[in-house]
Amino acid sequence: MSFTIQNVLIPVEGGYETAEVQVVDNCISSLAKPSKRIAPNNPSVNSPPYQGETALFSPPPYQGETALFSPPPYQGETALFSPPPYQGGDRGGETVIDGTNKLLLLPGFVNAHTHSSEMWQRGIIPPLPLELWIAELYDFTPLDTEQIYLSALGTAVETLLSGGTTVVDHLVLIPGQELETIAAAVRAYQEIGIRAFIGPLIQDESLKSGMPAGDSAIDTAAYLRSTQATLDLMESAIKQFHNPELGVNILLAPTGIQLCSDALFEGCIDLSDRQNLCRHAHLLETRAQKQLAQEKYGCSAVAHLQQIGYLSPRTSLAHCVWLDDADIAIMAATQSTVVHNPLSNLRLGSGIAPILKYLKAGVNISFGCDGAASNDSQDLLEAIKIGSLLHNITDLDYRHWITPRQSVEMASLGGAKGLNMADEIGSLTVGKRADFVLYDLRNLSLLPRTDPIGLLILGRPTNAVHSVWVNGKQLVAEGKVKTIDVDDLRKELFDRSQWTSKRQSAMVTEIEAHYRQVMNLPDRSE
Numbered sequence: 142m143s144f145t146i147q148n149v150l151i152p153v154e155g156g157y158e159t160a161e162v163q164v165v166d167n168c169i170s171s172l173a174k175p176s177k178r179i180a181p182n183n184p185s186v187n188s189p190p191y192q193g194e195t196a197l198f199s200p201p202p203y204q205g206e207t208a209l210f211s212p213p214p215y216q217g218e219t220a221l222f223s224p225p226p227y228q229g230g231d232r233g234g235e236t237v238i239d240g241t242n243k244l245l246l247l248p249g250f251v252n253a254h255t256h257s258s259e260m261w262q263r264g265i266i267p268p269l270p271l272e273l274w275i276a277e278l279y280d281f282t283p284l285d286t287e288q289i290y291l292s293a294l295g296t297a298v299e300t301l302l303s304g305g306t307t308v309v310d311h312l313v314l315i316p317g318q319e320l321e322t323i324a325a326a327v328r329a330y331q332e333i334g335i336r337a338f339i340g341p342l343i344q345d346e347s348l349k350s351g352m353p354a355g356d357s358a359i360d361t362a363a364y365l366r367s368t369q370a371t372l373d374l375m376e377s378a379i380k381q382f383h384n385p386e387l388g389v390n391i392l393l394a395p396t397g398i399q400l401c402s403d404a405l406f407e408g409c410i411d412l413s414d415r416q417n418l419c420r421h422a423h424l425l426e427t428r429a430q431k432q433l434a435q436e437k438y439g440c441s442a443v444a445h446l447q448q449i450g451y452l453s454p455r456t457s458l459a460h461c462v463w464l465d466d467a468d469i470a471i472m473a474a475t476q477s478t479v480v481h482n483p484l485s486n487l488r489l490g491s492g493i494a495p496i497l498k499y500l501k502a503g504v505n506i507s508f509g510c511d512g513a514a515s516n517d518s519q520d521l522l523e524a525i526k527i528g529s530l531l532h533n534i535t536d537l538d539y540r541h542w543i544t545p546r547q548s549v550e551m552a553s554l555g556g557a558k559g560l561n562m563a564d565e566i567g568s569l570t571v572g573k574r575a576d577f578v579l580y581d582l583r584n585l586s587l588l589p590r591t592d593p594i595g596l597l598i599l600g601r602p603t604n605a606v607h608s609v610w611v612n613g614k615q616l617v618a619e620g621k622v623k624t625i626d627v628d629d630l631r632k633e634l635f636d637r638s639q640w641t642s643k644r645q646s647a648m649v650t651e652i653e654a655h656y657r658q659v660m661n662l663p664d665r666s667e
Contacts, residue, residue, distance in 0.1 A: 253480040290328055406446070488517070575613040
């Protein structure tokens with residue numbers, strides 16, 4: 142796939158420039174002023190900021206007060222939004238797209254943690270903490286692979302239309318239909334064309350094991366699938382579905398310390414090392430999980446995962462709300478990635494992850510929407526905005542606050558690094574894959590003309606995504622998804638669901654009293 146986008150506004154250090162972006166064989170081959178092309182260059186993500194005229198977003202993830210966008214501002218006479226005579230179309234057999242006077246080009250964001258099948262329960266689960274919320278979720282989880290397929294499509298559409306080009310789906314499996322569940326999600330993501338990392342959500346301990354025991358142990362039953370059977374399942378999934386060239390990657394993704402044995406974690410480490418795959422998990426999302434880790438290991442969950450070798454540059458961990466300073470130092474030393482899910486953390490009352498501390502310590506950060514029943518959407522721009530502004534109340538020194546440009550880099554290059562793809566995606570860098578997004582700067586929510594990235598991150602953009610490319614293929618044009626019929630998807634989601642506001646979860650009723658006791662909450666009658 143080869144094409145050129147002319148006269149598009151791109152960010153550079155200190156401002157913006159009008160540029161011409163050329164894509165050849167699905168990769169960015171040049172970023173240039175309209176009057177000249179720049180020779181290909183692909184500096185390493187770990188190299189110092191590039192000093193030439195190419196490689197936007199090329200610095201490593203934000204480590205403190207380092208400015209983003211390393212190229213110096215263009216010093217010539219070319220003004221922004223200054224088109225040459227050509228207005229788009231076909232030029233000598235080459236596809237040319239006119240970006241004049243309306244579009245800002247940014248690298249695609251990574252929705253670095255979600256659960257697509259939760260779409261069927263969004264908006265209905267009442268205000269509950271995670272341990273009770275998940276009990277209700279499990280009581281009503283979809284058991285139809287066609288529902289899995291449709292919710293993966295819906296997750297992909299919402300991700301694309303909010304600036305995302307990659308999704309990490311911590312996929313809930315239907316018992317007895319595990320491989321069929323994965324196949325349904327793979328079919329959806331390949332049809333729509335988004336870059337997908339599917340981490341089948343695996344565990345080998347029952348749901349009740351996920352709560353601390355306190356002074357009164359809770360009865361737990363054996364999980365429906367043994368540790369070895371679960372690892373065998375993952376080997377089969379890797380053989381059948383892992384195909385990066387077709388845009389589908391399999392992750393090793395145990396649920397978290399609350400529902401997984403060391404044997405399962407260690408088996409996942411072995412598989413990921415042998416197959417060179419990334420690892421993923423939830424980590425210390427709630428105060429209850431912090432308490433559970435002390436009961437289980439006699440140390441923090443982070444220290445334990447380091448001891449067994451789960452943490453690495455290929456490991457991304459969702460939430461990370463209840464980490465102390467020693468845990469943060471371990472995360473930085475192991476080069477593990479924190480996936481910040483601010484909306485679900487607020488929705489479930491889990492807490493505020495200390496992201497400013499992570500950044501100061503040099504921990505790589507990315508953003509996730511989390512599942513659509515704990516958010517309850519897949520709007521990446523919303524998650525990025527909340528995840529950036531939320532921390533202003535945690536540190537009085539405003540010089541530590543996250544700027545819009547830092548947010549963009551965390552959402553793109555930070556996400557790519559957590560998936561071991563920083564050399565391939567995550568920045569507008571010559572030689573990287575063409576995963577990028579055009580935003581319509583004439584959209585009412587991005588006007589009047591001030592700072593485009595500030596408007597995008599600090600504002601509330603509505604229908605601002607104009608076009609999206611993944612691996613050089615255009616998936617969205619004029620704000621509409623091209624690869625599937627979204628009207629058909631809407632009809633299917635509508636017809637397969639019904640309006641309701643109340644339901645009774647047997648599991649919540651069964652475990653709520655124990656949860657309130659171990660968390661020192663008063664009885665309902667008090």
